[in-house]
Structure formats: structure tokens, C-alpha cells
Amino acid sequence: xxxxxxLARAIEEYGDTVQRICLVHLKNQQDTQxxxxxxxxxxxxxxxxxxxxxxxxxxxxxxxxxxxxxxxxSFFRSxxxxxxxxxxxxxPGAGVYSPVLEAVLALPQKxxxxxxxxxxEGYSAPEIGxxxxxxxxxxxxxxxxxxxxxxxxxxxxxDGR
Amino acid sequence: MEDKLRxxxxxxxxxxxxxxxxxxxxxxxxxxxxxxxxxxRPALGLAAACLALLAFLGGYRFYIAPTALIxxxxxxxxxxxxxxxxxxxxxxxxxxxxxxxxxxxxxxxxPYTQAVDALLASDTVTRCLAQDGYLSLGVAQSDTAxxxxxxxxxxxxxxxMANAHCYGMGMxxxxxxxxLGLSCGKYQAWLELIQYDPELTPEEVSSMTxxxxxxxxxxxxxxxxxxxxxxxxxxxxxxxxxxx
Numbered sequence: 001x002x003x004x005x006x007l008a009r010a011i012e013e014y015g016d017t018v019q020r021i022c023l024v025h026l027k028n029q030q031d032t033q034x035x036x037x038x039x040x041x042x043x044x045x046x047x048x049x050x051x052x053x054x055x056x057x058x059x060x061x062x063x064x065x066x067x068x069x070x071x072x073x074s075f076f077r078s079x080x081x082x083x084x085x086x087x088x089x090x091x092p093g094a095g096v097y098s099p100v101l102e103a104v105l106a107l108p109q110k111x112x113x114x115x116x117x118x119x120x121e122g123y124s125a126p127e128i129g130x131x132x133x134x135x136x137x138x139x140x141x142x143x144x145x146x147x148x149x150x151x152x153x154x155x156x157x158x159d160g161r
Numbered sequence: 162m163e164d165k166l167r168x169x170x171x172x173x174x175x176x177x178x179x180x181x182x183x184x185x186x187x188x189x190x191x192x193x194x195x196x197x198x199x200x201x202r203p204a205l206g207l208a209a210a211c212l213a214l215l216a217f218l219g220g221y222r223f224y225i226a227p228t229a230l231i232x233x234x235x236x237x238x239x240x241x242x243x244x245x246x247x248x249x250x251x252x253x254x255x256x257x258x259x260x261x262x263x264x265x266x267x268x269x270x271x272p273y274t275q276a277v278d279a280l281l282a283s284d285t286v287t288r289c290l291a292q293d294g295y296l297s298l299g300v301a302q303s304d305t306a307x308x309x310x311x312x313x314x315x316x317x318x319x320x321x322m323a324n325a326h327c328y329g330m331g332m333x334x335x336x337x338x339x340x341l342g343l344s345c346g347k348y349q350a351w352l353e354l355i356q357y358d359p360e361l362t363p364e365e366v367s368s369m370t371x372x373x374x375x376x377x378x379x380x381x382x383x384x385x386x387x388x389x390x391x392x393x394x395x396x397x398x399x400x401x402x403x404x405x
Contacts, residue, residue: 004188011183015175023173036175036183041190100169119166150162 007044011036014060020120021061023105024112025068038067061121062131065113103153111146118143225250229308230301230335231273231315233280234346235289236370237262241276243311249276255344256367258285274314281318295371296325297346301335324372343367350374357381 018039022032042063050056097105104115113132117123123131125139132139227242227250237258242251249268254260262285268276277298280286290296298315302308312329319325330345338348341363351366354377366374 003191004184007184007187011175011180015180015183016173019175019179020170020173033179033182033186036179037186037190040183041187044187044191098169098172100165101172104166104169115166116170119163120170147162154162154165 003044007040010043010060011040014057017057017060017121018064020116021064021068023101024116025065025072025109031071035064035067035071039064058131061117065131100154103150106153107146107149110142111149114139114142115146115150227251228302229305229311230332230345231277231311232297232299232301232335232345233286234297234299234344234350234371235286235294236372237285237289238344238347238367239263240344241268241273241280243273243307245307247272247274247307247310249273255342255347259344261285273311277315277318289370290322290324293372294324295375296322297328297350297371298325299328299330299345299349301330301345302332346371347374350378353378354381 015036018036019032022035026032026035039060043060046059050059104112107115114128117128117131118125125143126136128134128139129136134142224244224246226244228245229243231241231243233239233241238255239259239262240251240253240255241249242253244250249271252263252266252269254263262280262283265285266276266280266283268279271279286296296319298319300308300312300315308329312327315327319327328346328349330349334348335345338345341348341351343351343363343366347366347369348363350371351361351363354361354366354374357378358381369377
């Protein structure tokens, strides 16, 4: 019962975060479901306590990113397409996004990650470097290029950090 | 741009259906491991107990399996089963006197040497010998090292004894004897006697004393067995006592 309550709370609290990372990485709703299961199963099985809510959220983000990468690297996935069970939208509005979000999703993967982590989750370049296992300077470079691309695409003004 | 991006990502939510499905799947994935653990531990304990029991039973069966038989025929007829460790694991009487003597003797578990000593020193055997009885001591499975050791010991035991005879035979012959309800010594005697009297039944031989069998053989053969090597088709061996 305690496990169930803990799981329910985590899904409620971090479900949107996992959904956003899946959106950045995946286009298949079925894959999103798989990632949700993987992440929250790992969460339930984790016995070590988190130091803080921020630590817990960072762990969720890290595990979700890793799960997405693993899924994309999957040998099976890279060579096959399921014939049956083609992605069934979890909700009717899925796949219809704002122009800004569409512009982000149109970026190469390496830019999407840093944009999401920096502009939405609020992580600094060094923190993103730790999460993505990249050099801090590389993260700065990726952020700058991603901003340029988005500016070109959206014609907006960069008020980033 | 930061606000635009924030608003854009803010519009993305996990649907209630996705959350509910995730919860269901995770709990389902966890579920099999719980009872499995509960079942596995007792099952493991049970399996270990079964293995221990099998090992014990296997060891016990191995221990109680006779690898050689010592057949004693005088008036009583009985056999001592001897295991691989030279311990007596069974005492079987083949006639009423033999069954009574088997019940009196408490030799199971003893080394066969002590059992044979106790048997030869028993009142029944000494009385029979004193009354002109004839003692036949045999070993089934005499072709093994253990059988030879036992036969040598029996021969040493009967050195100087009047009316004693030692012999060895194979386990298959011992089995034939048992199938006919005879001790090994009387089976050998029966094989010898039917050469002269094919009508003689194992039951008739079973009811005779060894002294009577010996006398009958002397009558049939027309010669005193005290001059010969004794009777029997087994591989007679060792000491033959002072024959009548």
C-alpha cells in the first residue's frame, strides 16, 4: 500500500516532466507509454532515499533521458516497425502543438535537450553538462546554436540567460 | 523566448489515461515478484529438506544393502547379511531353529567378526556340535575381496573344530537358494543330493539337519566324507574341520 501511494504521488508529480522529455525525444505514443513504465518502475524499485525534491526531480529527468536514449538505440527498434498496435494517441489533442513547440521539435536532438533543460527546467549549462554527460562549453555552444535556430524559425527575440 | 518556450512546454501534460495505465502496468510488473519470493523461499527450504532426506535415505539404503552373506547351517540355518563396511545388517533364519536363533542373537550392527564369534559361542551352536552336529559355514559373494576376507576369517574360526566345513559361492547361487527357501549351505547339499536322488525336494532338505544330510550323502556315495573334501559345488575353500 505504501508503495502504491508512493508510485501514485510520483506519477502525479513527475508525469508531466516525463511526458515533456518523451515529447522531445520520441514521436511514438506507444514508446512514451513504455518510457513511463520504465521510469516509474525504476522509481518504485529504488530503495535509496532522495536528498531533496530537486534531487528526486533530477533523478527522474536523468532516468527518463537514459530510457529514451536506450529505446532509440534499441537494435530491434532501429530495424523494425510494428505492423499492429500502431501508435494510438493517449488523448485526442496529442500531436497538435503550438508553433513554438513545433519549432523546438523540428530542431536536431542535441538542441532539443538543452533547450528543454535550460529554458523550461531552468538548469544551468554546468548542470546540463552533468545530466547529458557533456562538457559545459559544449552545452554553451549547443544553447547558442539552438537559440539562433529558434530565432530564425520564430523570428522572435532571444531573451535567454 | 524563454516565456514562449515555457508556455509551450507548459501546455504538454501526461494524460490521466497515460498515468492510470502506467500505474496499472508498474503495479502489475511488481506483482509477480512478490508472491514468487514468498513461494520461493519455502519451496527452496522444502527442496533442501527433500534433498537431505533423499541423501539420508540413499545413504541409509547404501548402508543397509548387504554386499556379502554368511550362511550358517548346523541344525539351525540362518544367514548374516554383511554390508560394505563389514557390519552385519541382517539376520535371517531359514528354518524354525534358525529363526529362533536369529531372534536370540543381537548381532546387527556389529562387525561380522564379532557376530560370527558370538554365533559360534552361542548355546545353540555349541550344543549342536556337542551332539554330533555338523557345522557348515559359507560365504556368498566369495569372489570379491570382502568375500575372501570373510572366508579366510571363517576358516580361521573353524581351525581345530570337529565337524566343520567352509565354502564360498557366488551371489547368484545364493539367490537361487533363497528362491527355493533354502540357506546357502543346504542349497549346496541339495544340489549334491539330487545327483543321487532326483526326487528329493528342497523342502525335504530344508527339514534335515546338516548331520543327517551328511549321513545321507555318505550312504549315496558309499564312502566316508571324512576322507573327501566335503560336499557342494561351490568353490570350497579354507579349513575343513575334522570330518566324521
